[in-house]
Amino acid sequence: MFKQDQLHRFLFENYSVRGELVLASETYQHILENHDYPQPVQQLLGELLVATSLLTATLKFDGDITVQIQGDGPVKLAVINGNHQQQMRGVARIDGLVPENSSLKQMVGTGYMVITITPTHGERYQGVVALEGETLADCLDDYFRQSEQLPTRLFIRTGIQDGRIAAGGMLLQILPAAEQGSAEAFDHLVQLTATIKGEELFSLEVKEILHRLYHEEDVILYEPQAVEFRCTCSRQRCADTLVTLSDEDVNHILQKDGNIDMACEYCGTHYIFDADDLAAIRTEKKNRFH
Numbered sequence: 001m002f003k004q005d006q007l008h009r010f011l012f013e014n015y016s017v018r019g020e021l022v023l024a025s026e027t028y029q030h031i032l033e034n035h036d037y038p039q040p041v042q043q044l045l046g047e048l049l050v051a052t053s054l055l056t057a058t059l060k061f062d063g064d065i066t067v068q069i070q071g072d073g074p075v076k077l078a079v080i081n082g083n084h085q086q087q088m089r090g091v092a093r094i095d096g097l098v099p100e101n102s103s104l105k106q107m108v109g110t111g112y113m114v115i116t117i118t119p120t121h122g123e124r125y126q127g128v129v130a131l132e133g134e135t136l137a138d139c140l141d142d143y144f145r146q147s148e149q150l151p152t153r154l155f156i157r158t159g160i161q162d163g164r165i166a167a168g169g170m171l172l173q174i175l176p177a178a179e180q181g182s183a184e185a186f187d188h189l190v191q192l193t194a195t196i197k198g199e200e201l202f203s204l205e206v207k208e209i210l211h212r213l214y215h216e217e218d219v220i221l222y223e224p225q226a227v228e229f230r231c232t233c234s235r236q237r238c239a240d241t242l243v244t245l246s247d248e249d250v251n252h253i254l255q256k257d258g259n260i261d262m263a264c265e266y267c268g269t270h271y272i273f274d275a276d277d278l279a280a281i282r283t284e285k286k287n288r289f290h
Protein backbone atom coordinates (compact mmCIF):
# COMPACT_ATOMS: atom_id res chain seq x y z
CA MET A 1 0.00 0.00 0.00
CA PHE A 2 1.25 3.49 -0.83
CA LYS A 3 2.07 5.59 2.22
CA GLN A 4 2.54 9.34 2.02
CA ASP A 5 5.54 11.03 3.60
CA GLN A 6 4.41 12.18 7.01
CA LEU A 7 5.76 13.01 10.42
CA HIS A 8 3.78 11.91 13.47
CA ARG A 9 4.25 13.12 17.02
CA PHE A 10 3.14 11.06 19.99
CA LEU A 11 3.26 11.09 23.79
CA PHE A 12 3.38 8.34 26.39
CA GLU A 13 0.55 9.18 28.73
CA ASN A 14 2.16 7.64 31.81
CA TYR A 15 5.73 8.85 31.30
CA SER A 16 7.43 12.17 30.59
CA VAL A 17 8.57 10.91 27.20
CA ARG A 18 7.57 12.08 23.74
CA GLY A 19 8.09 10.41 20.43
CA GLU A 20 8.16 11.01 16.70
CA LEU A 21 7.78 8.72 13.73
CA VAL A 22 8.57 9.74 10.17
CA LEU A 23 8.26 8.18 6.75
CA ALA A 24 10.24 10.12 4.12
CA SER A 25 10.64 7.71 1.18
CA GLU A 26 9.22 9.95 -1.54
CA THR A 27 11.24 12.96 -0.35
CA TYR A 28 14.29 10.69 -0.31
CA GLN A 29 13.64 9.62 -3.92
CA HIS A 30 13.41 13.30 -4.98
CA ILE A 31 16.72 14.10 -3.29
CA LEU A 32 18.43 11.28 -5.20
CA GLU A 33 16.88 12.25 -8.55
CA ASN A 34 19.27 13.81 -11.07
CA HIS A 35 22.25 12.54 -9.11
CA ASP A 36 24.26 9.40 -9.62
CA TYR A 37 25.37 8.72 -6.07
CA PRO A 38 27.02 5.40 -5.15
CA GLN A 39 24.82 3.20 -2.96
CA PRO A 40 26.60 3.95 0.38
CA VAL A 41 26.22 7.70 -0.27
CA GLN A 42 22.53 7.24 -1.09
CA GLN A 43 22.12 5.45 2.22
CA LEU A 44 23.99 8.19 4.12
CA LEU A 45 21.74 10.87 2.59
CA GLY A 46 18.66 8.82 3.54
CA GLU A 47 19.86 8.57 7.13
CA LEU A 48 20.65 12.30 7.24
CA LEU A 49 17.20 13.06 5.83
CA VAL A 50 15.43 11.04 8.51
CA ALA A 51 17.61 12.58 11.24
CA THR A 52 17.00 16.13 10.00
CA SER A 53 13.25 15.58 9.74
CA LEU A 54 13.07 14.19 13.29
CA LEU A 55 15.27 17.00 14.66
CA THR A 56 13.36 19.82 12.96
CA ALA A 57 10.19 18.39 14.52
CA THR A 58 11.70 18.96 17.99
CA LEU A 59 12.03 22.73 17.33
CA LYS A 60 9.75 24.89 19.43
CA PHE A 61 10.08 27.83 17.02
CA ASP A 62 10.01 28.50 13.27
CA GLY A 63 13.35 27.93 11.61
CA ASP A 64 15.52 25.38 9.93
CA ILE A 65 18.11 22.75 10.74
CA THR A 66 21.07 21.69 8.63
CA VAL A 67 22.77 18.40 9.42
CA GLN A 68 26.05 18.15 7.63
CA ILE A 69 28.83 15.58 7.48
CA GLN A 70 32.23 16.69 6.29
CA GLY A 71 35.61 14.99 6.20
CA ASP A 72 38.80 14.19 4.33
CA GLY A 73 37.55 10.94 2.71
CA PRO A 74 35.99 10.57 -0.77
CA VAL A 75 32.71 11.99 0.55
CA LYS A 76 33.70 15.59 1.20
CA LEU A 77 30.23 16.70 2.21
CA ALA A 78 26.80 15.25 2.75
CA VAL A 79 24.12 17.64 3.89
CA ILE A 80 20.38 17.80 4.47
CA ASN A 81 18.56 21.02 5.17
CA GLY A 82 15.00 21.06 6.51
CA ASN A 83 12.58 23.50 8.10
CA HIS A 84 9.69 23.49 10.59
CA GLN A 85 7.29 22.93 7.69
CA GLN A 86 9.13 19.66 6.98
CA GLN A 87 10.41 20.89 3.61
CA MET A 88 13.64 19.04 2.93
CA ARG A 89 16.52 19.17 0.46
CA GLY A 90 20.01 17.72 0.39
CA VAL A 91 23.16 17.05 -1.57
CA ALA A 92 26.49 15.17 -1.40
CA ARG A 93 29.84 16.15 -2.85
CA ILE A 94 32.13 13.30 -3.79
CA ASP A 95 35.75 13.40 -4.88
CA GLY A 96 37.15 9.92 -5.43
CA LEU A 97 35.91 6.35 -5.42
CA VAL A 98 33.31 5.15 -2.91
CA PRO A 99 33.48 1.33 -2.92
CA GLU A 100 30.35 -0.77 -2.44
CA ASN A 101 29.34 -1.29 1.20
CA SER A 102 31.70 1.45 2.42
CA SER A 103 31.32 2.24 6.09
CA LEU A 104 30.71 5.78 7.32
CA LYS A 105 34.38 6.03 8.25
CA GLN A 106 35.56 4.75 4.83
CA MET A 107 33.38 7.33 3.09
CA VAL A 108 34.07 10.35 5.24
CA GLY A 109 37.51 9.60 6.70
CA THR A 110 38.36 11.82 9.61
CA GLY A 111 35.36 14.06 9.86
CA TYR A 112 32.75 15.96 11.76
CA MET A 113 29.01 16.23 12.02
CA VAL A 114 27.82 19.82 12.19
CA ILE A 115 24.25 20.59 13.27
CA THR A 116 23.18 24.17 12.60
CA ILE A 117 19.88 25.44 13.98
CA THR A 118 18.73 28.72 12.45
CA PRO A 119 15.60 30.24 13.98
CA THR A 120 13.61 32.54 11.68
CA HIS A 121 13.89 35.10 14.49
CA GLY A 122 16.83 34.74 16.82
CA GLU A 123 20.35 33.57 17.05
CA ARG A 124 21.91 30.73 15.15
CA TYR A 125 23.18 27.77 17.14
CA GLN A 126 25.84 25.36 15.93
CA GLY A 127 26.93 22.06 17.45
CA VAL A 128 29.92 20.06 16.23
CA VAL A 129 30.80 16.47 17.06
CA ALA A 130 33.69 14.33 15.79
CA LEU A 131 32.56 11.37 13.70
CA GLU A 132 33.58 8.52 15.94
CA GLY A 133 30.54 6.25 15.87
CA GLU A 134 30.06 3.39 13.43
CA THR A 135 26.79 4.80 12.14
CA LEU A 136 25.11 8.18 11.85
CA ALA A 137 22.72 7.23 14.67
CA ASP A 138 25.73 6.54 16.95
CA CYS A 139 27.16 9.97 16.07
CA LEU A 140 23.82 11.61 16.87
CA ASP A 141 23.82 9.82 20.24
CA ASP A 142 27.30 11.29 20.86
CA TYR A 143 25.98 14.71 19.90
CA PHE A 144 23.11 14.54 22.39
CA ARG A 145 25.39 13.21 25.16
CA GLN A 146 27.98 15.94 24.58
CA SER A 147 25.60 18.86 24.22
CA GLU A 148 23.50 19.79 27.22
CA GLN A 149 20.23 18.78 25.71
CA LEU A 150 17.35 16.57 26.70
CA PRO A 151 18.15 12.85 26.53
CA THR A 152 17.18 11.89 22.97
CA ARG A 153 17.51 8.74 20.88
CA LEU A 154 17.05 8.32 17.13
CA PHE A 155 16.25 5.11 15.26
CA ILE A 156 16.95 5.36 11.53
CA ARG A 157 16.02 2.83 8.85
CA THR A 158 16.70 2.90 5.11
CA GLY A 159 16.03 0.18 2.54
CA ILE A 160 13.82 -0.87 -0.33
CA GLN A 161 10.03 -1.06 -0.25
CA ASP A 162 7.99 -2.22 -3.28
CA GLY A 163 11.10 -1.89 -5.45
CA ARG A 164 11.72 1.72 -4.47
CA ILE A 165 14.23 3.25 -2.10
CA ALA A 166 12.74 4.01 1.31
CA ALA A 167 13.64 5.85 4.52
CA GLY A 168 12.00 6.33 7.88
CA GLY A 169 12.74 6.59 11.54
CA MET A 170 11.72 7.32 15.08
CA LEU A 171 12.80 9.58 17.92
CA LEU A 172 12.30 9.40 21.66
CA GLN A 173 12.96 12.35 23.97
CA ILE A 174 12.54 12.94 27.69
CA LEU A 175 10.35 15.96 28.37
CA PRO A 176 11.93 18.99 30.08
CA ALA A 177 9.76 18.63 33.21
CA ALA A 178 10.41 14.92 33.60
CA GLU A 179 10.05 13.49 37.11
CA GLN A 180 12.57 11.25 38.80
CA GLY A 181 12.46 7.71 37.58
CA SER A 182 11.87 8.84 34.01
CA ALA A 183 15.33 7.62 33.02
CA GLU A 184 14.34 3.98 33.60
CA ALA A 185 11.11 4.41 31.71
CA PHE A 186 13.03 6.08 28.89
CA ASP A 187 15.55 3.21 28.72
CA HIS A 188 12.70 0.71 28.61
CA LEU A 189 10.98 2.58 25.76
CA VAL A 190 14.32 2.87 23.91
CA GLN A 191 14.70 -0.92 24.06
CA LEU A 192 11.22 -1.41 22.67
CA THR A 193 11.71 1.16 19.91
CA ALA A 194 15.05 -0.31 18.84
CA THR A 195 13.19 -3.42 17.62
CA ILE A 196 11.45 -1.46 14.83
CA LYS A 197 12.17 -2.93 11.41
CA GLY A 198 12.50 -0.91 8.22
CA GLU A 199 9.74 -2.86 6.46
CA GLU A 200 7.35 -2.13 9.34
CA LEU A 201 8.12 1.61 9.20
CA PHE A 202 7.81 1.68 5.40
CA SER A 203 4.56 -0.25 5.05
CA LEU A 204 2.45 -0.32 8.23
CA GLU A 205 -0.06 2.24 9.48
CA VAL A 206 1.32 4.35 12.33
CA LYS A 207 -1.27 3.10 14.83
CA GLU A 208 -0.30 -0.46 13.99
CA ILE A 209 3.41 0.31 14.48
CA LEU A 210 2.82 1.98 17.85
CA HIS A 211 0.63 -0.92 18.95
CA ARG A 212 3.26 -3.48 17.96
CA LEU A 213 6.03 -1.61 19.77
CA TYR A 214 4.21 -0.39 22.87
CA HIS A 215 1.07 -2.50 23.23
CA GLU A 216 1.09 -2.23 27.03
CA GLU A 217 1.46 1.55 27.02
CA ASP A 218 -1.06 4.36 26.58
CA VAL A 219 0.09 6.46 23.65
CA ILE A 220 -1.51 9.72 22.46
CA LEU A 221 -1.03 10.21 18.72
CA TYR A 222 -1.26 13.74 17.32
CA GLU A 223 -2.25 14.99 13.85
CA PRO A 224 0.44 14.21 11.27
CA GLN A 225 2.46 16.77 9.30
CA ALA A 226 3.33 16.32 5.62
CA VAL A 227 7.01 15.90 4.71
CA GLU A 228 8.12 17.01 1.23
CA PHE A 229 11.06 17.80 -0.99
CA ARG A 230 11.35 21.55 -1.54
CA CYS A 231 14.33 23.54 -2.70
CA THR A 232 14.71 27.12 -1.52
CA CYS A 233 16.86 28.24 -4.46
CA SER A 234 15.71 31.17 -6.64
CA ARG A 235 16.96 33.47 -9.37
CA GLN A 236 17.16 36.28 -6.82
CA ARG A 237 19.39 34.22 -4.50
CA CYS A 238 21.71 33.44 -7.41
CA ALA A 239 21.83 37.14 -8.30
CA ASP A 240 22.70 37.92 -4.68
CA THR A 241 25.63 35.49 -4.95
CA LEU A 242 26.74 36.97 -8.28
CA VAL A 243 27.11 40.47 -6.84
CA THR A 244 29.54 39.12 -4.27
CA LEU A 245 31.94 38.09 -7.08
CA SER A 246 34.43 40.57 -8.48
CA ASP A 247 33.52 42.33 -11.76
CA GLU A 248 36.74 40.91 -13.18
CA ASP A 249 35.70 37.30 -12.48
CA VAL A 250 32.18 37.87 -13.80
CA ASN A 251 33.42 39.56 -16.98
CA HIS A 252 35.91 36.76 -17.53
CA ILE A 253 33.14 34.11 -17.49
CA LEU A 254 30.89 36.27 -19.69
CA GLN A 255 33.65 36.67 -22.30
CA LYS A 256 34.47 32.97 -22.24
CA ASP A 257 30.96 31.45 -22.17
CA GLY A 258 28.67 34.28 -23.31
CA ASN A 259 26.56 33.91 -20.16
CA ILE A 260 26.75 32.71 -16.59
CA ASP A 261 25.04 29.42 -15.90
CA MET A 262 24.39 28.82 -12.22
CA ALA A 263 23.03 25.36 -11.41
CA CYS A 264 21.50 24.61 -8.03
CA GLU A 265 23.35 21.60 -6.69
CA TYR A 266 20.32 20.56 -4.62
CA CYS A 267 17.62 20.39 -7.30
CA GLY A 268 19.51 20.87 -10.59
CA THR A 269 17.65 24.03 -11.67
CA HIS A 270 19.74 26.22 -14.00
CA TYR A 271 19.72 30.02 -13.69
CA ILE A 272 21.23 31.76 -16.74
CA PHE A 273 22.48 35.35 -16.62
CA ASP A 274 23.68 37.21 -19.73
CA ALA A 275 25.52 40.55 -19.96
CA ASP A 276 22.25 42.56 -19.84
CA ASP A 277 21.10 40.67 -16.74
CA LEU A 278 24.46 41.33 -15.11
CA ALA A 279 24.23 45.05 -15.89
CA ALA A 280 20.77 45.15 -14.30
CA ILE A 281 22.00 43.28 -11.21
CA ARG A 282 24.92 45.72 -10.83
CA THR A 283 22.64 48.75 -11.16
CA GLU A 284 20.30 47.29 -8.57
CA LYS A 285 23.22 46.64 -6.24
CA LYS A 286 24.37 50.27 -6.57
CA ASN A 287 20.86 51.54 -5.83
CA ARG A 288 20.66 49.32 -2.78
CA PHE A 289 23.86 50.60 -1.23
CA HIS A 290 23.65 54.31 -2.10
Ligand SMILES: [Zn+2]
Pocket residue numbers: 231232233264265266267268269
Ligand atom coordinates in the same frame (compact mmCIF):
# COMPACT_ATOMS: atom_id res chain seq x y z
ZN1 LIG B 1 17.40 24.31 -6.02
